[in-house]
């Protein structure tokens with residue numbers, strides 16, 4: 001699209017929004033500064049560099065599109081490409097299995113920061129900060145139960161792993177002078193009916209108490225709830241109620257993954273409820289299709305509702321935005337760009353909402369007026385504002401990035417046989 005046309009459209013949009021009391025320049029500035037954490041695992045279908053095996057243990061990636069990253073250099077190359085096609089501020093969310101193991105057998109209860117210093121340096125060069133995840137899946141000891149396992153040897157193994165991961169996250173946070181957010185998601189559960197629901201939850205509670213006992217100043221831990229995992233359909237130890245209770249009681253950050261709730265549930269509704277009781281939220285923005293399928297995030301009602309709730313609740317500074325999906329059936333770089341742009345569009349639309357007027361209508365009981373404005377705002381020219389945001393940052397506008405990704409596929413990804 002021609003720059004002068006984008007600018008002209010932006011000026012018209014700016015005037016239209018100003019008439020509603022909305023400052024588009026301010027919205028763009030806020031969007032530029034709001035960090036989005038890119039999940040490293042979209043680049044290689046959650047394989048990582050430890051064992052090189054397909055993900056197992058509650059999650060699964062489907063699709064066999066050619067060109068997935070096979071090593072650290074390729075993954076970094078892909079993330080650099082993704083960065084070059086996006087405006088804004090980005091972090092990188094690493095899983096423990098993406099360490100630099102250098103061909104050595106370093107088991108999960110032996111991992112140290114040494115396997116991540118290269119990542120820290122690289123991220124600094126990319127002007128990205130790091131977030132982190134312990135990895136309980138894709139390991140011979142993953143089984144059905146890790147931190148909630150009644151077998152002390154297995155449980156100790158995973159406690160040690162998670163403690164070590166917290167230390168790695170702390171080192172990352174210190175290095176980048178900004179807290180590293182470390183997520184703990186475990187798949188623990190049961191395929192069929194269990195008569196020991198309470199027992200496993202009590203063990204998990206005790207494991208978490210032990211893991212989180214140590215104060216580490218440069219990292220923040222968050223706990224991710226889930227409805228069910230693949231092969232563990234009947235019961236999940238770390239359910240929503242379990243973690244909501246645990247996080248509220250222990251002042252721990254809660255991870256809200258938009259794929260982890262009943263399909264008819266309005267996940268965005270959890271934002272204002274949880275934030276009354278937990279300190280912060282980590283968001284895993286995903287797209288469930290019938291179940292927790294981890295399809296590429298889109299600019300759909302679920303994503304839009306989530307971000308508008310964040311803004312309406314004044315919770316932007318208490319939420320960490322991350323993406324979480326893994327689609328191996330399409331160009332993986334394209335999958336990143338579609339998902340990030342969807343999150344950005346949803347955020348921008350939330351920033352552009354004429355909230356003062358909507359709140360005033362609501363306070364005054366003017367409910368027809370509120371509904372009318374909510375309807376009208378949907379077709380305000382926010383696309384022109386998003387185009388300008390990209391143009392201003394020298395990033396491809398609109399569908400222009402498709403050709404860029406096709407070129408990268410032909411020149412780089414096609415050579416990964």
Ligand SMILES: C[C@H](O)[C@H](O)[C@@H](O)C(=O)CO
Pocket residue numbers: 041046059095133185224226257284292324
């Ligand atoms: C790879 C991630 O840890 C994983 O996707 C987790 O966050 C999750 O959502 C599992 O369903």
Ligand SMILES: [Mn+2]
Pocket residue numbers: 185224257284324
């Ligand atoms: Mn998740």
